[in-house]
Amino acid sequence: MSEFPPCPACAEEITYPDMHNYVCATCGHEWPMQEDTEAEDKPKFRDAHGTPLEDGDTVTLIKDLKVKGSSMVVKMGTRITNIKLVEGDHDVDCRVDGQKLMLKSCFMKKA
Ligand SMILES: [Zn+2]
Known part of the structure; x- marks a missing residue:
């Protein structure tokens, strides 16, 4: 063999x-x-619990996140639909309240 x-x-x-x-x-x-x-x-994209993430997934934030360069804070528990995964430090490309944001997958869990 x-x-x-x-x-x-x-x-x-x-x-x-x-x-x-x-x-x-x-x-x-x-x-x-x-x-x-x-x-x-x-690339291996995983949420805070190690669950693999894919483009188009819905996630929930596990902590408040300050948005860099603005006074906006995305609250813990915010549901984000249709995420897009990209390579980099901030690996989740998404929209919250109509605003385009780059967030980290380690601060979210798959819904
Ligand atoms: Zn052969």
Whole structure:
């Protein structure tokens, strides 16, 4: 038994990794290790309890949040619908009372 996936071209199990590809020793077919690279590139967005978040989710704030550059405070318990996840320190792009805000996923929980 090989620890690597069988060849998608000839289904033989004698395969080996070569850089970012797998190579079949039987027919020479090469194919990318897609699953591994995708898993690494994919950002992991989680709420305060570790629940994975996705675009379009509805969340509830678990603490009052001051909005940077304004006097606005988003109150604990505020329900935010249709969030959008982005990479960065403030990873949740959303709208509260019609205002576009960037918040942190660690201050919210999935509703
Ligand atoms: Zn093969």
